[in-house]
Amino acid sequence: MVGTGSRSQMYQDAIEKTYAAHAHLVGLCDVNLGRVELARERSRSHSSPPPPAYASVDFERMIADTKPDFVIVTTVDATHDDYIIRAMDAGCDVISEKPMTTTAEKCQRVLDAKQRTGRSLRVTFNYRYSPPRTQVKDLLMSGEIGDILSVDFHWMLNTSHGADYFRRWHAHKQHSGGLMLHKSSHHFDLVNWWLGALPVTVQATGKRAFYTPAMARRFGLSGAHERCLTCPETALCGFYLDLAANPGLKSLYLDQELRDGYVRDRCVFRGDIDIEDTMNLLVAYDNGATLTYSLNTFNAWEGYTITFNGTLGRIEHTIVESTYVNGTDTVQGGIAADGVTTRVIPLRGAPRVLTPWTGTGGHGGGDTVMLDEIFLPAAPADPYLRAADERAGTAAILVGIAANRCFATGEQVNVSDFVSAFARPDYAPMPSRTDPLPMPDRAARAV
Ligand SMILES: NC(=O)c1ccc[n+]([C@@H]2O[C@H](COP(=O)([O-])OP(=O)(O)OC[C@H]3O[C@@H](n4cnc5c(N)ncnc54)[C@H](O)[C@@H]3O)[C@@H](O)[C@H]2O)c1
Structure with missing residues (x-):
């Protein structure tokens, strides 16, 4: 495993505890050997022999010494491509955290490496596996609301988790690609997978209007400071x-x-941040659907609302998440009590409120289901085709890359401009968009 920060702990715990009978962690690598040593201590706490430690410059030596089947990549986003490609060239299959990478050039290099080496790449889009989101996929596949003509999707980050992106490496596009890549690649992947379709064009605007020095002054501080540890105004700052x-x-x-x-x-609030905190997109899909999407990072609550508008009705789905701070013992993407609402409303007639599918663990139970699929030798066949590879990894980041281009130019962007053609991801079969539809019942009333 390369990258021994916060996210790596989920994989390490899975390998050394839950799936110890099926997997073995053979080497640990990071640019910071102090964090590698912490991961080795974690192994000892699991009563597992601590894997050997390697500095990032010794990545190839780690592969030569330890001969892994898979390399797991959990480094800073902008470094994923480098390790994915080096691991594939060294003969390993790869499991990479999202986003697959952060720029079009890096994406092309990953696609070329996949072609050249024939190795497998799994991009761990854990949100797909969260039971209530899989339930939405099941509904869409059932055809109950017909053809999806448009989607309205709004994701809110609160001032705990949302603010945290402005404290660390995520605050600079050179490391994270901005939140359109780091955060929204999850959301764009969900829409691609939910619709079983590929994005074609993107229009977008983005701005940083909240996490700014001017806002620090409006909140009563003398201005932005360097960091909390040395801040002269800690008592005043929320x-x-x-x-x-x-x-x-x-x-x-x-x-x-x-x-x-x-x-x-x-x-x-510091001035050198170069990512946006307020983003709005309009995306056209190759099946004719359109998506309106927003990401807001300073909201009163965390979670999302999404509506699928279909030819036979609509699905309204909301998840309210619990509060999370990376690196602490809070659960990321945990769902608040009674936090899931899913309703299906036919064109005419009464809404149907669904009992949510549930799970346990991080990201609304998604992490647990996904880890089972990765590590259990005989994982059951998945009718929703949730496992994602470089094709889905590409389709997700291209929306973010296009949005970043729009932020800079104000122009509509064709997604196909960024990389040479890539094969269509495997999507579960969706209802036909040409079959006859039942005429709405004239006697029934619209809600
Ligand atoms: N799927 C999810 O829900 C989810 C949740 C959290 C994080 N993530 C992803 O996991 C990855 C890690 O995030 P995190 O929260 O653990 O961040 P983190 O800052 O806690 O850890 C990042 C680690 O990468 C190391 N690193 C940085 N540059 C490196 C390099 N060139 N070579 C080797 N190591 C390097 C750092 O030293 C650090 O240990 C990110 O890609 C992030 O997007 C995914």
Whole structure:
């Protein structure tokens, strides 16, 4: 495994605890050997022999020494392509965290490496596996609301989790690609997979209007500062993060920062941030559907609302998530009590409220289902085809890459401009868009 930060712990715990009979972690690599040593301590706490440690410059030596079947990539987003390609060239299959990568050029290099080496690449889009989101896929596949002509999708991040992206490497596009890649690639993948369709054109606007020095002053601070640890106005700031007070944050980041200069508590209002905090998109799909999408990072609650408008009715689906801060013991993407609402409303007649499918663990139960599929030798066949590879990884990031281009130019962008043709992802069969439809009942009333 390369990248031993917060996310790697999910894979490490899975391999060394839940799936210990099926998998073995043979090597650990990171640019920061302090974090590698913490991961080795974690192995000891699982009563597993700590895997050997490798600095990032010794990645090829790790592969030569330990001969892994798979390399798991959990590094900073902009470095995924480098490790995916080096692992494939060294003869390994790869499991990579999302986003697959952050730019069109890097995406093309990953596609070329896949072609050249024939190795497999799985992009871990865990949101697909969350039971209530799979339930929506099941509904769409059933044809109950007919052909989907448009989708309205609005994702809200609150001022705990949302603000956190402005403190760390995510705040710079050179590391994260901005939130259109880092965060929204999950959401674009969901829509691609839900619709079983590919994006064609993107129009978008994005701005940073909340996490700014001017907003710090409007909230009563003297301005933006460098970081929370040295901030002179901690008592006044509602965004203060005390790294030393949380054992997870302290050991993983504060105690390691002298080795690599990775500061985890930078001021969320500082001027050098170059990602957007407010983004709106209009995306056209190759099946004729259109998507309106927004991502807002300073909201009163965390989660999303999505509506699918079909020729026979509509699905309204909402999830309210619980509060999360990366590196702490809070559950990422956990669902609040009674946080899922899914309704199907026919063109005429009464709405049907669904009992949500449920699961346990991170990302609304998605992590657990996905890990079963990755690590169990005989995972059951999946009618929803949730496993994603480089084709779905590409389709998801191209929307974000196109949106970033729109933010800069104000022009509509063709998604196909960015990479040479890639094969269509495997999507579960969707209802025919040409079959006859039942005429709405004149006697029934619209709600
Ligand atoms: N699927 C999900 O829901 C989900 C959730 C959280 C994070 N993630 C993804 O997981 C990845 C890691 O995120 P995180 O929250 O653990 O971040 P993190 O900052 O906690 O960890 C990143 C790690 O990468 C290491 N690193 C940076 N540059 C490197 C390089 N060139 N070579 C080797 N190591 C390098 C850092 O030292 C650090 O240990 C990201 O790609 C993120 O998008 C996915």
